[in-house]
Amino acid sequence: MKLDSKIPEGHISQKWTDYKDHLKLVAPNNRPKIDIIVVGTGLAGASAAASFAEMGYNVKAFCYQDSPRRAHSIAAQGGINAAKNYQNDGDSTFRLFYDTIKGGDYRAREANVHRLAEVSGNIIDQCVAQGVPFARDYGGMLDNRSFGGTQVQRTFYAAGQTGQQLLLGAYSSLSRQIGLGKIDMYNRHEMLELVKVDGKARGIIARNLITGELERHSAHAVIIATGGYGNVYFLSTNAMGSNVTAGWKIHKQGALFANPCYVQIHPTCIPVHGTNQSKLTLMSESLRNSGRIWVPKKKEDSEAIRAGKLKPVQIAEEDRDYYLERKYPAFGNLVPRDVASRAGKEVCDEGRGIEANDTNEGVYLDFATEIQSKGKQTAYAKGNHNPSQEEILTLGKKWLEEKYGNLFTMYQKITDENPYETPMKIYPAVHYTMGGVWVDYNLQSTIPGCFVAGEANFSDHGANRLGASALMQGLADGYFVLPYTVSNYLADDIRTGKISTDLPEFVAAENSVKEQINKFLSNNGSKTVDHFHKRLGHIMWNKVGMGRNEKGLTEAIAEIATLKEEFYKDVYVPGSSDELNPELEKALRVADFIELGQLMAMDALQRKESCGGHFREEYQDSEGETLRDDENFSFVGAWENKGYDVTKSELHKEELKYEFIKIAARNYK
Amino acid sequence: MAKSTLLKSSIAKKVAMALSGIFLISFLALHFFINMVSVFSADAFNEMSHFMGYNPLIQFVMQPILVAGVVFHFIMGFVLELKNKSARPIAYVKFDGGANSTWASRNMIISGLVVLAFLGLHFYDFWVHEMVYKYVEGNAIEETRYYGELVAKFESPVRTGLYSVAFILLALHLWHGFTSSLQSIGFDNKIGKSLHTICYSFAVIVPAGFVFIAIFHHLINN
């Protein structure tokens, strides 16, 4: 198979404009003759579905939640990047493009990333027009904050709920079209198979999660916007229902899966508390604007803290190791996520972690310095040039509350500790997956008519995503890319007519799903689905997590193979197929996670270099930083499925060419 | 928008409830003022009562409006209660309303019904009596009879006690109802909010005043 990324010719800044101008169109009178299926209603899915419906296509949208408004984009806290340069600090489209490529450790496609940077400004305009209430300053202008991996303030935000506000904006556009009858919305439905007719994506099999009924839905194009696969680790910041099933089903139908080993481990999450824990909670990266990360310099101090004999505030300034500021003076606490996470793991591996859990893994995120400086600043602004320590503390805490109030409250509810008084405890957790279904410049997978958008594709973030860029990509794909590229594809379909769901392909697809469901329900094993999911997560976190090596990865591949066999032999799924059955839903998802986990380990094994979120312990420099091998690994690793045995999957390579950016070692020092 | 749809809407009903409530509150304030006068001066009380009893504007315009206001407020209250009950066909096994709202706000229908029952008695005592006196028996105008009639009503300790209980329930009704009516008509700006203290004071002082008047006449004049 030859991978054709279909990147247009021309100068980087003109590629998208020229390309767009020459794409085929579908005339307004023909659009109602064409059906489009959109699976997933997060930022990418909701924005795409709304856009297609506005254009006049018939849209069917699917989500597993009870409402499209609940997709996990809603949980993004910090913000969305856009090269508006409102803060007059020298930002530009090129800089956003450059920062994103560099942040991705030179493993993303130039043309895609530049397009993303180009449309970033439109996203903000669009969202404001929709009534998204971004934060504003006293002059009524939009406010910005800084995020990791950049030296400009280009992040737009709405308190700590930016993802929510953007998703509700997209949801409002979606709702408008549902109300107008242009979109048929299928809540509590899960896609379980893609239907191909003559090699083209022509529909899906979806399960109605309330009645259990399997439904056939046909369309001229299918858009997959189902998010990332972080839940392969069991514990992650993803929603409980987030899954890879849609992406994995199309992979098994012929779509290549690219860079599965690129996983982002977010540095600031609340540490694990116990064995019954179901998920991890993120504390926004924006907190690193105001918080300083440290652990005690001395191991004894960390031990005393864990034993409850010492409190963090009792550790003297000179006994603290602000390790990010020490190692990366230029970016300090705002180094990119992968760098911050690894540094945290390193100090905990040295035995300096401060959390009293099984693994002692946790570091401090301390706001004391910010309370002092902002308290003083606020006092001065109020004309008080000689504030007492008490006034400074009060004003400083108030400032923090205004900026991060909801995050601090959330932290306190979960941990029972007051972050205004004592530093937060944080530790890295799986958060985002840069890998995903391979797509070309049109966001089309290797299956014609099957497009993949948002986190579900692999396209824009290389080996590491910068903060506040996921929201940008989701909306860019849905609002500003797919409407053009999908229309171009559909221009050949105006004479096709309605696709019948009675075609043998639909019957076969439905039967295969039915068979899988029946197999689970009649299995009568002895262990719950979660039992297997937790074991998978354990293997993944320990061997395909923040630090990876050949031995561990080889073991992981074998262990997952065993786990898979055991899963099919011994899983117990209660209930029946014709009812709401959450255990069955989980079983179907975990089956795909197990296969994906294996592929991730294989991908990590073949990539004999360290880059971004993929850290191979064998490949590091003398200071423990990632060591890329541009000569041999400057490619996208796209896997082709070869059936039940994932280890038989075949690797295809798409070379990455950097024509407009000088490739260099990533340096945040 | 068509008037019929407007009147059917939940918000319109709520506003109607609020406006009729505010109207009844204004009547209550007037009534309170006149009754309070009885504590200080029997003559002044007689004079005011006579005016209220024989002025044609009061008798033939204001009085019917008042009665209509009471009936409307009562019927609307019932309609809303029924609608609200149907909004939750299956009740909770455990419902801890006290955790998030006052008893008064949750039980307007109870306080309202008690007040209504009292109003029935009150109408029987005064209004029916007035009608009989004036129109059935056709008695001559007697400008000084009111004070004596008032005092006589508070002779019985049972009646005075019931009267007081009714006003305590009225206080609860007003405690929620007054501020609630401002909220319903959307009057929640700075001025609206600063009125809240006045509302709560009114809800306490006026019913307490009525009770005071009753006990005053019961103890002093009987």
Added chain:
Amino acid sequence: MSAAKNMNISLQIWRQKNSKEKGKMETYKLNDVSTASSFLEMLDQLNEQLVNERKEPIAFDHDCREGICGMCSLYINGRAHGPDTGITTCQLHMRMFNDGDTIVIEPWRSAAFPVIKDLIVDRTSFDRIQQAGGFVSVNTSGNTIDANATPINKQDADKAFEAAACIGCGACVATCKNGSAMLFVGAKVSQYALLPQGRIEATDRVLNMVRQMDEEGFGNCTNTGACEVECPKGISLENIARMNREYLSASLK
């Protein structure tokens, strides 16, 4: 932080096979629940126990488990999202309970939120209200005016955001003695009413959304204020007052 402890509890939970069959309360015992667990993790633990005993696990809605998606519900010991304020059920932790407690768990109760199974209810009525007018009619072309072309004063922007913070969980309806949805609708109406972008369609929006709200069978607001107390996002009653004003002025146009 007090160190995590384990406790034994008793649970009374509403079980209902599907929307057609009748349901009833059932009692379960659960041991070794960590005080550091979230409420939903406790239910996971109970489900694991039930599945291992070959009994049917309890169906309940949940997704993000960080208090923002609005999917989790549950009426716990007589209160929406349980005995704490400003949080969703997934943020409720077992340290709020004591060893030996009996915890009563019911689904949201509202004619407009019919039970689908056990503790899961159908909240699509909220979606239909949103579809009736909860949007600005602007196409998603990106060819709008520059985001900073219309300054919006910070106070209005902040208030619009506070209203927009609604997660659509339905706690307001569940906790209201009248089963009223006015906090939800008021918040949506307010968000747009406070912003210049939303003013243009303000009249139709409020009329249509209130009409849809009434059609769905929600009760009428009597200003008890319970919704504001139980709202996980602290949405203010002011939003209901604003909706009332908007509705009145729209009706008189």
